[in-house]
Amino acid sequence: MLTNSLTPQVKHLVLIGGGHSHLFVLKQLGMKPVPGLAITLISRDIETPYSGSLPGTLSGFVSRDDMNIDLRPLAQFAKARLIRATVEDIDLEAKIIRLPDRPDIHFDILSLNIGSRPDASTILGADEFACPVKPIDEFLTRWESVLAEAVQRVSNQEDYAITVVGGGPASVELALAMQYRIHAECKLALESASPLKLSIISSSSEILARHSAKVRRAALDTLRRRNIKVELGHRVTRFQVDGVQTNLGGEHVSDATFYATGASLPDWPARCGIAMSDDGFIDTLPTLQSASHDFVFAAGDAATIRGASRPKSGVYAVRAGKPLADNLVRFATGKRLKPFNPQKHALALISLGDKTAIASREGLSLQGKSAWILKQRIDKAFVARFSQLPSMETKLYLTKGLMDIEAEAELRRHAMRCAGCGAKVGGGLLGEVLDDLHGAVGMEKKPIEDASIIPLRDGRALLQSIDQISAFIDDPWLFARIATNHCLSDIYAMGETPHSALAVVGLPLASQRIMKHTLADLMRGCKHELDANNCELLGGHTAENPQLQLGLTVNAFADANSSLAKHTLNQGDVLIITKPLGTGTLFAADMRSLSRNRWIESAIEQMLLSNKLAAQVLRKHSASACTDVTGFGLAGHLFEMLDPNRVEAELDLASLPALEGSLDLLSAGIHSSLQPSNLRVAKGINGHEKFGNDPRFQLLFDPQTSGGLLAALPEADAKDCLEDLIRAGHSAAIIGRVVKIGATDSSIILK
Template identity: 55%
Template structure:
């Protein structure tokens, strides 16, 4: 027998923050996995900006996406769980993170790369009347408001607009140059002398760039003066008020907008949870980047200071710490001796002057010009590309040569990467063929059975009541057991809702991969908490279940529902003139396939997950109230496949407005890139029932007809007279994408047919 490899999870590394050092860890683990080590990344912002490119963005040299690194593809590449959340607390004794609105997250090792904020944030009034340059994500949102206000004031009916920047370091200087260049360029202002834009740099020092050599300071001071950017030296700020800066000697400075870019600081919580804090106010670490108070905690970047090795808080040092941090975390996890890291004494500083020129300095060296800007642009762009342009995922096909012909082998290679979620279903043709072969076992009290086309089995009870039963199971498509279970629960309830019934109770089916006992217990707890929360939201009781060890995480439910027999909705029953209404957008299959390939943005996947979390409960209630003629849910066989199930009983023809199909953000992009679910090809076999598919088959929107949906919406055949009211009710009930997508044109055709329009 061929030996198999077991790789149980035995330790958990938790990364907090998406800073530069943690990017290196994720890339390192993606390139060289550590079997047995589970990695989780928690970050408030998933689309993280690169600080080195911020001035270039402000000046207009870069677009928004060009200065951001999407952490989701990188985490997928590393096989890491990614969670976007605000942390409410850290219990170092229990080794767990307390998050808002989700179960606690346990860890064996913790790494902090949380960045910093300007220390002026602690000045009274800063939170109300001024804008900090960090966190950069917050600043970018505020910058858009500052920029628009300046354009409005300085535009058609020019007046004066003043911007005050508190701080005399590189960030303040770069921001002043960049903001002026961008606003002047937008408005076509050619003369600094006549410009209504007034920028002031306010610093407590005797000039700007005190940590740079005299030549740099002199050149920048002269350049600022030449561009009419005023430096107010020896002005220590003590308070911010509305459009006013109060200085130590009670001098005041007024401005339309105030920004501060002073020295770095961190929040109080690292010290409050018990971590050692150095004399400079930052997390104190040793030469291994390991907390001096807790050996299982590591920290890097602006938030940490190596004991005895004070350095400026600069992105250069944070980037350099990434490699030794990754190595020491892995060494600590595997019980190996840690390696000391000594940061360089002096780093190359590149300062953007806002007009496609820059200066470079290191110790006493100084260079300036367009070539320096070209160098800076090359360095910054290369850094972003390093973590955003990831190797293509390839799943090898382990097949002995000669077993199949070349065409079959090529087809199997193209589909070796198998999807999860509802895209992991067996094809409808295979399923139908097998069910037809089963021997019948008719019972008078079984009204609908598994071999028929309805969404759930229907068993007659007494007094005109019926019991509906449905079973569904999904392979995990995200590396988050709690969130996966919530979505899978919604998915499993869909068949009951599709028949106009409401779930009463459910039994859970859980498959857990081999892991250390503490991790198995934790994973099972997260799954069942997610399931329980979703069931409670749907007023459905959990009454039992079954667990097993499986190769991959799986979850399913057997769901019960009770209803009056004559109140059920069915797939058949479409009437001529009915309006076809779809409650949710399409595209989960292609997006999840792209996510597996590191080609889906966090924005796309997050929006898709939010749609999957929306229950079909209120949509079912609406369809029951409206008394629709037919209904089903859209799951693994795609919109076309499930619509045809509704149409086949009476050979119905439906005119489908293909351009009206609601699609999830990004789905048409991934379909356009030929990224399909592994079930897409089988689903597409139904296109023989699409009357005019040749005219549309080169459009991405055509492919969405066959895209398998996980936790998809309901589709109903609604009497025309009630269609508008139905749409209004659905949108008011929390289905903003509910759309009329077509119309029943014939209920007595020779064969069922979709007619695309």
């Protein structure tokens, strides 16, 4: 949802849930943007499992990564804000979504694609003693522990019993896949008798009741051949620690119990006032609008369409995707909506766990490897459709002939500009301007510190720093929290405590309502972090700006000459960094829809970590010099420490802490737009030519946003300091040492 003032946002569409229908909505909005429409996706899960691949994952044929669709690249492609949260409270009258631990979300249009879950909530012991197949990520976590225990027991010729409750396709697939995997791990023949005892229990009189008699017979024959017990007409009345009880009075012993019974919906949509159908799902019109609120849409398992009730199956959620996307855009732009009439019959594919399957549609069916191959082809194509996205290129409008070919190529290569510290002016350019300024006005050139020190009376000093960055994530509240920590860092780098701050905000043009909500979210995020750092917000200034920006002027008071400086290193000092590197390349990739969500979440977790405790630990252990690592990268900021006294330092490349994914991206040649400027200091690194494109070498020049502190301290204190930093929650590392003071020139030696 990052935008500029040339495309003002005037309406807000919020998608709740990352189900199959919403995948189509996001893809379509990325391919055919609607200028002026802000989009937000709220989902409990960001790496969403594709349910069709679940049997293959259980059998061991499909990895968890390969069955997941990462919503982050898809949201970036659609220019949608992405929020990981569980929604349980919506004020439909005020059009507000209330989320825990963050500001409310205001919307104009709402779409729900929240899926369903097995309906066993009314059965005693369900939450405590049984595991539902959905949510799939929680089910897979439970399955991994069951698998390990089952393999151990069966390998030792000890009985292990698994019960699957439910009589639909999911139950059949689960039982067959589980048996295949456990037998394979124990090196047992598939149809051999073993200590593994698998049972399917269903209240229905038939297995696969919605399928043809031929399909039912084929499934039952397979289950019997593989010694999986099927008990029909048994309604489970109680789950317990060692199995289940049924309405017929019997007890079924089980070491692990799973259930894939009929679908149900969480209670919050009804509690919020959305009309529900007789079957307990959201009552929707053929246009996919709620029967009670025309600005609310619903699709997939969560919805029942009037006059077109269909089974709660992923295939129907997929079919609803494009009609939902079309009608959301039509509603947003004031056009007439089109009704959706879902097909009555769909191709059904039931995995049999061993690279065979049953394919059926209406009266026709096929069993064997060819059906499995077809299923795999369909499943892989679906995941690829939403994972392998078209490249996003930013055009550079430049008349040919204005520049030489090489300079023009360099500009075009970096036309997609980074934000955060990746948008800083390069250190070389800044240094040249400051040198010219000193000469022009006769200013004395002094080592530049992270904050200005203004002497006061009575041996005190006022420290002031200023910093400002553009939004690099499309969440004003989260961006403000990161930006605030970033701006406070200069004071912490000098070993002092922030006292107060003034804010400057740049807001993109939008409707007055959206600008108000953006500013409110931004300032709440800023205040949240200032309060956590005991720093008072005194006031500020706002202005329209092409990009969302936040900056702070930060004040601190200290005793004169007590602050840490950058350049006061001592020979033999050890160099410590308090946070891992890599935010520049990660967010450069994120702009291109190439970062994984878990990489970005890990980076954000580090960027939200204040340097307050790190500064206190470094002070405690007699740090001699300190700075923070931000836009100029580790190498650039280290040279700021080395240059004034011509210091020679040694760095151990292998010890550099790197954020997950950053080295992979650097190896792939994905760099922040500031990286080429930062690379100019490479000439001061001895033998830099031989390291070339080594990703850890490239990491030295990666610009950081809300990066860690880089400090020098006596070798005798280094080990204890590192242990204290780690205890304080920092992923700190010893990365080098000071070799020589007063060398011919400042330099870095790489190990």
